[in-house]
Amino acid sequence: MxxxxxxxxxxxxxxxxxxxxxxxxxxxxxxxxxxxYKAKDVSFHQMLEDAKNSSFQANKTDSKHFDFQSTNRTPGVVNNRQLSYRNNGNSVDMDKEQASLAENSIFYNTLIERENGKLNSLLTVIKGGN
Structure with missing residues (x-):
């Protein structure tokens, strides 16, 4: 346990x-x-797929076997090449980015509070309930 x-x-x-x-x-x-510049986004679904694919490793038993190629991209980060908001080809929507920043900050703070609560519960148990 x-x-x-x-x-x-x-x-x-x-x-x-x-x-x-x-x-x-x-x-x-x-x-x-x-x-x-094309705006990027983080896709949880894409991160999950990348994690599932990266956990697969091949056992190379012969020198004639092909090596698997890895990409240098960050897992879960995707960009939309079809989208453009401005005449210069830039696809960054500042209002959307600021809203995403606020939402992400709230999510981060919630996770930190949950972690602190869990660790405080463990500390209480370790101290014997005092």
Missing amino acids: SIFDGTLSNIENGLSYTSLKQKTIAQNIANVDTPN
């Missing part, structure tokens, strides 16, 4: 997601005036 029952690892995964989302939003905001 585990003390943490998977809660802290789930919170850690959520914090990794919010961190990646924060970096992506910041990158979009920083490139709001860059011509032909």
